[in-house]
Amino acid sequence: MKERLEEIIHQIYHKEKRNLFTFLTGAGISSDSGIPTYRGIDGIWVKGTQFHKPEEFGTLKYFKQNPEEVLQYSLFRKKMFEDSEPNQSHFELAEIENMLQDRFHLITQNIDNLHRRSGTQRIYEIHGNNREIKCSNGCKEILNLPEEIKGKNIDEDLTKRDIELLTCQNCGHWMRPNILWFDEYYDEKTNKRFSSLKVAKNSGILFIVGTSGATSLPIAIAETALKYGATIVDINTEDNNFTELIKNKKNKLIIREKSTEVLKVIKEINKNLN
Numbered sequence: 001m002k003e004r005l006e007e008i009i010h011q012i013y014h015k016e017k018r019n020l021f022t023f024l025t026g027a028g029i030s031s032d033s034g035i036p037t038y039r040g041i042d043g044i045w046v047k048g049t050q051f052h053k054p055e056e057f058g059t060l061k062y063f064k065q066n067p068e069e070v071l072q073y074s075l076f077r078k079k080m081f082e083d084s085e086p087n088q089s090h091f092e093l094a095e096i097e098n099m100l101q102d103r104f105h106l107i108t109q110n111i112d113n114l115h116r117r118s119g120t121q122r123i124y125e126i127h128g129n130n131r132e133i134k135c136s137n138g139c140k141e142i143l144n145l146p147e148e149i150k151g152k153n154i155d156e157d158l159t160k161r162d163i164e165l166l167t168c169q170n171c172g173h174w175m176r177p178n179i180l181w182f183d184e185y186y187d188e189k190t191n192k193r194f195s196s197l198k199v200a201k202n203s204g205i206l207f208i209v210g211t212s213g214a215t216s217l218p219i220a221i222a223e224t225a226l227k228y229g230a231t232i233v234d235i236n237t238e239d240n241n242f243t244e245l246i247k248n249k250k251n252k253l254i255i256r257e258k259s260t261e262v263l264k265v266i267k268e269i270n271k272n273l274n
């Protein structure tokens with residue numbers, strides 16, 4: 001694995017054009033930080049005696065019917081994210097960015113903020129993030145979640161003040177988390193749809209780390225990168241939708257090892273570049 005990686009990285013590093021090093025990450029990279037996957041069994045939200053599947057409550061439709069419950073869930077997740085720490089994989093990526101500077105880009109499906117907390121700056125959060133809110137009635141502005149609003153335990157309700165702060169100042173409708181729900185489409189404002197595809201187009205190499213490609217934009221990113229000649233490196237514990245996409249292509253490397261170990265190798269190779 002190391003020799004082939006070395007060969008690919010050297011080749012891309014010396015390319016004049018379309019030579020970006022892009023990393024696409026998903027839930028797998030945060031699992032070592034104790035964050036359950038959104039769709040996994042442990043991602044199910046239990047409210048009172050009611051069990052909800054993410055595909056059911058992670059929708060705009062559900063929010064419109066049960067705004068307080070969804071906001072409470074979002075604040076429960078806020079607490080979970082804040083109580084977690086970035087893990088070694090996050091830190092390896094931050095170090096790789098330090099070496100590659102503007103040649104480095106990170107596209108993540110995670111909304112947990114751990115990449116930022118580990119120091120990564122060139123980042124596209126294509127499923128939005130849990131730090132921000134926007135109006136559920138379509139007012140354009142995206143705001144930071146007010147600091148006064150704290151993360152919650154699973155059985156804690158919204159306070160009167162929370163509700164006040166989560167009301168749109170402009171139109172009086174509920175504010176909602178700035179994330180992508182299952183019944184919504186990727187756009188530029190929340191999801192960086194166009195800028196992430198542009199990065200894909202200019203990538204010489206796309207590392208796919210800890211994600212199976214269950215949604216459309218990540219797959220489109222891989223397809224775009226391939227179309228414009230990038231090599232794809234699939235770093236996952238098992239075969240997935242990306243593997244399906246690249247298995248008959250020449251420009252690929254499939255690695256079935258722990259991401260932390262592979263990222264460490266990539267970092268070491270980058271140290272010796274020039």
Ligand SMILES: [Zn+2]
Pocket residue numbers: 135136137138139168169170171172173
């Ligand atoms: Zn509004």
